[in-house]
Amino acid sequence: MKNCIFCKIIAGELPSVKMYEDELVYAFLDISPINPGHLLVIPKEHHVSASSIPEEIAGRMFHIGSRFGVAFKRALDADGFNLHLADGACAGQVVMHAHLHVIPRDVEDGFHWNWRQLEYDGDDGRTAIAEKILEKFKK
Ligand code: 5GP
Ligand code: ZN
16 A cells, blocks of 8 residues: 555565564554553554454464563563554544554553443343344354
8 A cells, every 4th residue: 555654664665673574464663652662563465444354364463462462571571461453543543554552561550541431221221232233243
């Protein structure tokens, strides 16, 4: 994709600190990390949305991301890690080439997800949502 910064990074037309590459995925350090070591795993094929990434490539992204999570624990003494993917501008996606964030975490790193917890309108409300989604869920 011509005007995509992540496609340019894969092609070597823009610089990056490369962390991993194989035939399907590429990983590099995020330029503005939540914590040092924060990296991005991206498909080599240009996909805007995670939903269009073929299963083999999406699986590789998750697998490599998790392996870096283990490396964070060993190399940085991280307590844990987050895997995060924003799909769509409303979800916080800024770069429109799908990417999996892999973020090293420490108990006292001072970063807090603003994670709200709503309540369903009783059991019926919860079941109604589940049924509505499952009607359109394509296996
Ligand atoms: P999003 O908000 O789309 O999920 O995340 C995009 C991420 O890409 C951000 O964390 C941002 O710091 C990172 N990013 C944007 N442009 C560049 C770049 O040119 N190089 C690198 N290494 N990271 C970038
Ligand atoms: Zn791209």
